[in-house]
Amino acid sequence: MAAQKTVDHKYVYDFSEGNKDLKDLLGGKGANLAEMTNLGLPVPPGFTITTEACQAYLATGREPDGLAGQIETHLESLERAMGKRLGDPQDPLLVSVRSGAKFSMPGMMETVLNVGLNDQSVVGLSAQAGGSGGQAASGGADRFAWDSYRRLIQMFGKTVCDVPGEEFEHALDQAKSAKGTHNDLDLDADDLRGLVDAYKKIFLKHTGREFPQQPREQLDLAIRAVFESWNAERAVLYRRQERIPADLGTAVNVVTMVFGNLGPDSGTGVAFTRDPASGAQGIYGDYLANAQGEDVVAGIRNTVPLQELAQLDRTSYDELLSIMARLEAHYRDLCDIEFTIERGKLWMLQTRVGKRTAAAAFVIAGQLVDEGLIDLDEALHRVNGAQLAQLMFPRFQLDHEFQPVATGIGASPGAASGTVVFTSARAVELAAEGKSVILVRRETNPDDLNGMIAAKGILTSRGGKTSHAAVVARGMGKTCVSGADDIEVNVPAKRLTVAGQTVDEGDVVSIDGTTGKVYLGEVPVRPSEVVQYFEGSLDPEHIDNALVRAVHRIMTHADGKRRLAVRTNADTGADAARARRFGAEGIGLCRTEHMFLGDRRELVERLILSRAADEREAALEALLPLQRADFVEIFREMDGLPVTVRLIDPPLHEFLPPLEQLAVNVAVAQERGEDVAKEEALLAAVRRMHEENPMLGLRGVRLGLVIPGLFAMQVRAIAEAAVSCARGGGVAKPEIMVPLVGAVQELETVRAEAEKIIAEVVGDSGVEVLIGTMIEVPRAALTAGQIAEAAQFFSFGTNDLTQMGWGFSRDDVEGAFFWRYLELGIFGISPFESIDRDGVGRLVRIAAEEGRAARPGLKLGVCGEHGGDPDSVHFFHEVGLDYVSCSPFRVPVARLEAGRAVVETDGSDSR
Numbered sequence: 001m002a003a004q005k006t007v008d009h010k011y012v013y014d015f016s017e018g019n020k021d022l023k024d025l026l027g028g029k030g031a032n033l034a035e036m037t038n039l040g041l042p043v044p045p046g047f048t049i050t051t052e053a054c055q056a057y058l059a060t061g062r063e064p065d066g067l068a069g070q071i072e073t074h075l076e077s078l079e080r081a082m083g084k085r086l087g088d089p090q091d092p093l094l095v096s097v098r099s100g101a102k103f104s105m106p107g108m109m110e111t112v113l114n115v116g117l118n119d120q121s122v123v124g125l126s127a128q129a130g131g132s133g134g135q136a137a138s139g140g141a142d143r144f145a146w147d148s149y150r151r152l153i154q155m156f157g158k159t160v161c162d163v164p165g166e167e168f169e170h171a172l173d174q175a176k177s178a179k180g181t182h183n184d185l186d187l188d189a190d191d192l193r194g195l196v197d198a199y200k201k202i203f204l205k206h207t208g209r210e211f212p213q214q215p216r217e218q219l220d221l222a223i224r225a226v227f228e229s230w231n232a233e234r235a236v237l238y239r240r241q242e243r244i245p246a247d248l249g250t251a252v253n254v255v256t257m258v259f260g261n262l263g264p265d266s267g268t269g270v271a272f273t274r275d276p277a278s279g280a281q282g283i284y285g286d287y288l289a290n291a292q293g294e295d296v297v298a299g300i301r302n303t304v305p306l307q308e309l310a311q312l313d314r315t316s317y318d319e320l321l322s323i324m325a326r327l328e329a330h331y332r333d334l335c336d337i338e339f340t341i342e343r344g345k346l347w348m349l350q351t352r353v354g355k356r357t358a359a360a361a362f363v364i365a366g367q368l369v370d371e372g373l374i375d376l377d378e379a380l381h382r383v384n385g386a387q388l389a390q391l392m393f394p395r396f397q398l399d400h401e402f403q404p405v406a407t408g409i410g411a412s413p414g415a416a417s418g419t420v421v422f423t424s425a426r427a428v429e430l431a432a433e434g435k436s437v438i439l440v441r442r443e444t445n446p447d448d449l450n451g452m453i454a455a456k457g458i459l460t461s462r463g464g465k466t467s468h469a470a471v472v473a474r475g476m477g478k479t480c481v482s483g484a485d486d487i488e489v490n491v492p493a494k495r496l497t498v499a500g501q502t503v504d505e506g507d508v509v510s511i512d513g514t515t516g517k518v519y520l521g522e523v524p525v526r527p528s529e530v531v532q533y534f535e536g537s538l539d540p541e542h543i544d545n546a547l548v549r550a551v552h553r554i555m556t557h558a559d560g561k562r563r564l565a566v567r568t569n570a571d572t573g574a575d576a577a578r579a580r581r582f583g584a585e586g587i588g589l590c591r592t593e594h595m596f597l598g599d600r601r602e603l604v605e606r607l608i609l610s611r612a613a614d615e616r617e618a619a620l621e622a623l624l625p626l627q628r629a630d631f632v633e634i635f636r637e638m639d640g641l642p643v644t645v646r647l648i649d650p651p652l653h654e655f656l657p658p659l660e661q662l663a664v665n666v667a668v669a670q671e672r673g674e675d676v677a678k679e680e681a682l683l684a685a686v687r688r689m690h691e692e693n694p695m696l697g698l699r700g701v702r703l704g705l706v707i708p709g710l711f712a713m714q715v716r717a718i719a720e721a722a723v724s725c726a727r728g729g730g731v732a733k734p735e736i737m738v739p740l741v742g743a744v745q746e747l748e749t750v751r752a753e754a755e756k757i758i759a760e761v762v763g764d765s766g767v768e769v770l771i772g773t774m775i776e777v778p779r780a781a782l783t784a785g786q787i788a789e790a791a792q793f794f795s796f797g798t799n800d801l802t803q804m805g806w807g808f809s810r811d812d813v814e815g816a817f818f819w820r821y822l823e824l825g826i827f828g829i830s831p832f833e834s835i836d837r838d839g840v841g842r843l844v845r846i847a848a849e850e851g852r853a854a855r856p857g858l859k860l861g862v863c864g865e866h867g868g869d870p871d872s873v874h875f876f877h878e879v880g881l882d883y884v885s886c887s888p889f890r891v892p893v894a895r896l897e898a899g900r901a902v903v904e905t906d907g908s909d910s911r
Helices: 023-038 051-060 067-082 121-130 134-161 165-179 189-207 215-229 233-242 293-298 306-312 314-331 358-370 376-381 385-391 424-432 446-454 468-476 529-534 546-561 573-581 592-596 598-609 613-637 659-671 677-689 701-706 710-727 744-762 778-782 798-806 813-824 840-854 870-879 888-906
Strands: 012-014 046-049 095-101 111-115 250-256 267-274 281-289 335-342 345-353 409-412 415-421 437-441 457-460 479-482 488-490 495-498 501-504 508-512 517-520 565-569 587-591 642-646 733-738 770-775 793-796 859-862 883-886
Touching (some): 012 023, 023 051, 023 250, 051 215, 067 215, 067 250, 095 215, 111 134, 134 189, 267 306, 314 335, 314 345, 358 546, 376 888, 409 468, 415 424, 424 446, 437 508, 446 468, 457 468, 457 508, 468 479, 529 546, 573 613, 587 883, 598 613, 613 710, 710 733, 733 744, 733 793, 778 840
Parallel strands (some): 457 479, 770 793, 793 859
Antiparallel strands (some): 095 111, 095 250, 267 281, 335 345, 495 501
16 A cells, blocks of 8 residues: 655645546445446536545545645636635535445444534525525524534534534433424424524533634545544444455545425435345435435434435426336446435436345346346345345244234344343443344444444334344344334333333343344244255245245255365254255265263273273274164265265263362272272273373374274275165265375374275175265364375365464463454454465465476365355355365255356356
């Protein structure tokens, strides 16, 4: 990121100079304002200061050379176009100063409206607004001017000078209380003039200076404040949550003010070209008469549905619908539109590709294909695995016992039950204790982001589908009900009242983000239709369910496009059967150590601790038929599909009694004079085998080499089970995976013994057994060319590869310090959740390339949990693996992402 640019570098663009493809430079808002301007839509004139200017400012703490002059040039051009000067006492030009990053960050950065107002220009604004409308108009214009001025001082004070926002709110509440009203519209011009004086005193108290009266100073300070808001705590937190790069910076848009608060023939609103919650076609949005934009998103007054604008102003309504249709056809997607009507004149303030729920994403993608606006490749590109995973969550199972106590607006779907909390701090605190919480607020604001992230669901008594709570919740996939105005929220008392009942902090409520209904207590849930579809109980071709049909259509296309096969991690027949219903094409990891728990633990304990050959052989003989039966069950469920069986790989502490507890038990028994000969022998054996770091100790291939017969028993059980299935008419395709190999000699030793047993058991049955290894030790990745000489396949165990590559104990570090690493930005996401491409990913890439160089056609897969992570699936596609393997529930996600990886790599034309 360059700290300085030459003086002739272009930092400022008029709206007529940009287009929607310049989001990197102009931010999303500026690029789209430029696009609408060039389409000839009614956009207030203005200009955009680029993200490069922001980057330079943040790097040096001062504006880059040339920026001030370019702003002056564009401001003069704007003044000529409008026939007004910024802050002119007689006829002032006023502007808004708005942030606009490449990626939408709703409410996270700053905006200042009405820049250019001062003690003189407020009088000129009133005169111009009153025009020749007589005394009544003049009185209304007076109110409008002073209302605009108090808004500027409030926003400027909070945004630019860090004046506590609650002090302004308190002064406003006092003014309304003195007037005997709860509605700010009931305040007249004199009330607002007094409020301006109160706001000025608050400003002076906190800043030590009078509110700035120079319009250009207001503009310059507002621009800097927007630059600096890029690194505000809430913006940083939001970027981390949404995985938005930290070095992009924000553009700044300076836009001529148009006013929705000029009276009943004015207003402001937000519109969607389709329902962002369900994807249904129709007219969706909110409108608020006699208001400015922040009144809508803040939810301080409840809006009316957009359709009601048809009765209030039919001309503007029809024009708006026409523009909405044009924008959707132009962008080929759901558009989110902000508009203002100033005395019957419609102005477009913003458009963007709208945020939507997971369900709406799939439904809209299918609709746009049907309408010929996009093809199936583009439809696949527009949905993602995280959205699909959301659709697989359960829904409420309602019956007559559960009656809603309130109904708000279903702003972000899903079902959530939890403990009621009234502050973000409390939400974070209880969530850290493992509790599910519902954050209840009158309305949320950007400072609530921490609590919204921590909560299972969000409930507000104010606001609509475009309120802060709704937009942020939809972006995060959180369940949200907004505008439940029957609920009275009392934050200081930590309680809400609804339908004559009181709910205190700590009580449980349930919210349905689809229907908007609110229930007292915990409501049971039912499986989602999408899961039922994957399990085969819903036929997408014969049900009236737009979502299931869309999921089926896009999943079918993804399966047709993808190169990566998708297997599952399964240790039982039941898991294998479910994964196969979900579309798994085999098992990539069958963990045999899980088969030695429960009633079999004692046999394994005897096997590991035994020093006598006959005791060891007896334990192995007892385990063989149990293992064989396990494999028969799995092979039958996966008939015809490959099954990769990992030979036993337990850290010893998972099977042996805890040393400390065993020592205490023996000491207590000795003190009581009991016969403890057997326990003493066990204690001596455990002490002999005890390891300080069992994750790096006697496990995996090392255990198989140290305990004679252990791997041989497992290989025999696998081979015998495969032959049994073949003789029963089935097809078993076993792949034996040797874990924790770090040197080719280890694998060669195990393979030599295994091949003898396989040849003996398989005979002429036609069963073929592959032998390969798990690449989970960094040395194995770095010597993959040698190891491939002895391996028929590699499967990357990315959990252990991450653990050893980073030197992290995955059992300990997540709770110990990962939170701090995430907070500091050292991690954008846990490396155990999404593959570390630069470090661990490089080991995978090296092993894949060198392995295939030594053995062309070497089969490559991954069986760590990264196999079901959407971003990691794309990486494994890039590296050239043959398959990914993940838990059964994540199989559909991996299938979808494997298809998306092909589309994104190919960069296919979607028109």
